[in-house]
Amino acid sequence: MVDQVHKEFRRRDLLYSGALWLLSLIIPDPQLHYRREYRFRKRDLFYLLTILLLPLIWSDPHFHHIMVLGGIHGILALGLTLFLGYAGQISLGQAAFFGIGAYTTAILTTRYGFPSFLAFWASALTAFLFAYLIGRPILKLKGYFLALATLGFGEIFLVMVRESPRLTGGVIGIFDIPFFSFAGFIFDTYLKQYYLIWGVLMGLVLFSKNLIRSKMGRAFLAVAASEDGASAVGIDVSRIKLGVFVIGAAFAGLAGSLFASVMSTANPETFSLNLSVLIVMMVILGGMGNLYGPIAGAIFLTYLIDGLSRYQEYSLPIYGVILILLLIFFPDGIGTRLRIRLIYLISYWGRKRRREKVEL
Amino acid sequence: MDIWATLPQLLSTGITFGAIYALVGLGFVTIARASQIINFAQGEFVMLGGMITFFLLNKIHLPYPLAALFAILIVVLIGFLMHLLVIYPLRKASLPILLMATLGASLFLSSTSALLFGTLPKALPPFSARAPFEIGNISVSPQSLWVLVAAFLTLFSLYLLSHRTLLGKAMEASSTDPLGADLTGISRNLMIFLAFGVSAGIGSVAGIFITPIFYVSYHSGILIGLKGFIAAALGGWGKHNGAILGGFALGVLESLSVAFIPSGYKDAIAFIVLLLILYIRPKGILGSPFIDSRRW
Numbered sequence: 001m002v003d004q005v006h007k008e009f010r011r012r013d014l015l016y017s018g019a020l021w022l023l024s025l026i027i028p029d030p031q032l033h034y035r036r037e038y039r040f041r042k043r044d045l046f047y048l049l050t051i052l053l054l055p056l057i058w059s060d061p062h063f064h065h066i067m068v069l070g071g072i073h074g075i076l077a078l079g080l081t082l083f084l085g086y087a088g089q090i091s092l093g094q095a096a097f098f099g100i101g102a103y104t105t106a107i108l109t110t111r112y113g114f115p116s117f118l119a120f121w122a123s124a125l126t127a128f129l130f131a132y133l134i135g136r137p138i139l140k141l142k143g144y145f146l147a148l149a150t151l152g153f154g155e156i157f158l159v160m161v162r163e164s165p166r167l168t169g170g171v172i173g174i175f176d177i178p179f180f181s182f183a184g185f186i187f188d189t190y191l192k193q194y195y196l197i198w199g200v201l202m203g204l205v206l207f208s209k210n211l212i213r214s215k216m217g218r219a220f221l222a223v224a225a226s227e228d229g230a231s232a233v234g235i236d237v238s239r240i241k242l243g244v245f246v247i248g249a250a251f252a253g254l255a256g257s258l259f260a261s262v263m264s265t266a267n268p269e270t271f272s273l274n275l276s277v278l279i280v281m282m283v284i285l286g287g288m289g290n291l292y293g294p295i296a297g298a299i300f301l302t303y304l305i306d307g308l309s310r311y312q313e314y315s316l317p318i319y320g321v322i323l324i325l326l327l328i329f330f331p332d333g334i335g336t337r338l339r340i341r342l343i344y345l346i347s348y349w350g351r352k353r354r355r356e357k358v359e360l
Numbered sequence: 361m362d363i364w365a366t367l368p369q370l371l372s373t374g375i376t377f378g379a380i381y382a383l384v385g386l387g388f389v390t391i392a393r394a395s396q397i398i399n400f401a402q403g404e405f406v407m408l409g410g411m412i413t414f415f416l417l418n419k420i421h422l423p424y425p426l427a428a429l430f431a432i433l434i435v436v437l438i439g440f441l442m443h444l445l446v447i448y449p450l451r452k453a454s455l456p457i458l459l460m461a462t463l464g465a466s467l468f469l470s471s472t473s474a475l476l477f478g479t480l481p482k483a484l485p486p487f488s489a490r491a492p493f494e495i496g497n498i499s500v501s502p503q504s505l506w507v508l509v510a511a512f513l514t515l516f517s518l519y520l521l522s523h524r525t526l527l528g529k530a531m532e533a534s535s536t537d538p539l540g541a542d543l544t545g546i547s548r549n550l551m552i553f554l555a556f557g558v559s560a561g562i563g564s565v566a567g568i569f570i571t572p573i574f575y576v577s578y579h580s581g582i583l584i585g586l587k588g589f590i591a592a593a594l595g596g597w598g599k600h601n602g603a604i605l606g607g608f609a610l611g612v613l614e615s616l617s618v619a620f621i622p623s624g625y626k627d628a629i630a631f632i633v634l635l636l637i638l639y640i641r642p643k644g645i646l647g648s649p650f651i652d653s654r655r656w
Binding site: 084090137138140141143144145147148149151152153155156159160162163273274277280281284313314316317319320321323324327328331 | 398445446449450453454455456457459460461463464465467468469471472474475582586589590593622624625627628631632634635638639642
């Protein structure tokens with residue numbers, strides 16, 4: 001009798017640990033930033049294959065288009081998660097850096113005939129420089145005042161774009177930006193653009209993974225935990241904050257450049273406060289201090305907005321209500337909450353069965 | 361020469377706008393004094409005040425004072441509801457989440473108002489005789505005097521509330537010393553709840569007084585709200601008289617700027633002022649009672 005119970009336990013345990021193992025293949029590494037070096041894991045292979053094969057399996061142009069937008073939002077969210085999720089600072093001006101990147105590409109390619117590959121790097125550089133100039137004075141603020149200062153920067157950017165029509169096309173914007181091309185290969189269909197954007201996103205994810213394991217990345221976490229504590233152990237807090245702000249802005253500049261050369265237009269409506277709010281929402285829903293979460297959040301919110309656009313004038317009120325509900329029920333990110341629940345449930349079932357058996 | 365001739369007129373416009381910003385700023389200060397939250401939906405209260413009055417006046421044909429009174433009551437109710445449905449469930453949440461929640465509420469209120477009242481900009485009739493009178497060579501519309509009176513009456517009643525009543529003192533205590541407030545038996549959630557009502561009331565009063573001066577449409581709330589916040593931060597974050605001073609300074613600065621730079625840049629002036637004041641003196645001109653506290 002005892003023997004049989006044991007055997008049953010073993011089989012069940014195998015089942016539960018198998019389920020946990022399957023889960024571990026899908027969910028991101030929970031100890032991402034505690035490991036010393038980055039190793040290519042099975043779950044990374046899973047992500048890579050999903051990204052490569054998904055558009056081929058599901059070859060619907062609308063799906064490709066949404067995933068292109070989702071990828072651009074993912075780059076933006078990745079830039080902000082370094083600033084908000086890791087360094088614990090808040091920025092509502094990310095859309096302005098996105099806009100700076102887009103307009104740099106638009107102006108360089110349409111007015112001066114730059115190749116789009118050069119314009120791509122120039123956009124990141126311009127966003128980087130602007131972020132340096134604006135970050136130097138305002139990063140001594142924190143909390144609400146930092147949020148409002150970055151918001152103010154975003155509004156000033158919008159006014160400048162609207163009021164200098166000779167450079168930026170004013171309210172109408174710039175049209176006919178050439179598609180991204182590299183060595184004679186033009187990314188002109190949604191499928192090609194999908195691979196372009198997700199390729200860039202993967203590169204940036206690798207960069208961020210290495211960054212958060214570096215000395216600087218550890219300093220982000222220290223600054224987020226306590227600025228006084230961080231400066232007490234010899235971290236130059238203002239330099240770290242400026243560094244992460246500038247890196248996040250450069251990411252946004254890259255995203256803006258890709259946006260301009262994928263959508264072929266740049267106009268000021270796109271870069272308003274709503275986009276900044278959306279980016280911060282992606283990071284919050286993806287979970288703070290997490291690299292994959294914000295990308296998942298970006299895809300989720302892009303889909304949500306696309307799905308809601310069916311309801312036309314009702315879409316914005318519904319969107320507002322969904323945002324508030326998500327914030328109330330998942331304040332530390334959808335993934336974080338669900339992962340804890342799932343792991344708990346799976347292990348709990350196992351324990352519960354065992355308890356019942358033993359009492360017999 | 362031409363510029364200098366228009367200056368007095370611009371100054372009087374600036375004072376009118378200053379009173380508007382001061383009124384909106386007082387709403388921010390009321391909530392900040394009770395809970396240290398910045399409510400981004402404050403501008404929507406202003407917009408809703410104007411919109412609902414317009415709706416009651418033109419669709420239900422109520423007399424003007426009654427319509428204004430009902431509009432204020434409805435907006436106060438919305439303020440209470442916003443606290444119950446958004447702020448209270450998030451009372452223990454971190455700053456970015458509260459911030460996003462108020463922004464989400466602002467989005468919801470503005471788009472719902474577009475849905476209910478239409479997207480066209482609306483203007484109320486002025487309170488008293490239409491003809492503007494002249495002082496020297498400046499023409500002043502009676503409505504701007506009304507706005508000035510409203511700003512100072514609101515300042516006076518807020519002063520009475522926070523310095524002369526136990527309720528106002530309890531509201532302030534719940535923000536300056538939360539633990540102490542708990543120990544003396546003040547219900548902090550109730551105080552924040554009441555502060556949201558008062559602030560929504562001030563916002564709707566501001567909306568009713570300014571809608572005769574300029575057109576209000578569903579998306580103008582956020583900009584008015586931000587400028588009100590800038591006024592409050594400029595004068596002294598968390599002080600009633602600071603909001604009034606900052607409002608007038610911002611209004612005059614903004615309208616004088618029209619004389620020297622293209623008018624399209626007018627909206628940028630306020631935000632440049634915000635960046636400068638936050639960089640040079642984050643506590644504002646008059647100083648702030650709680651600048652070194654937890655959240656900022």
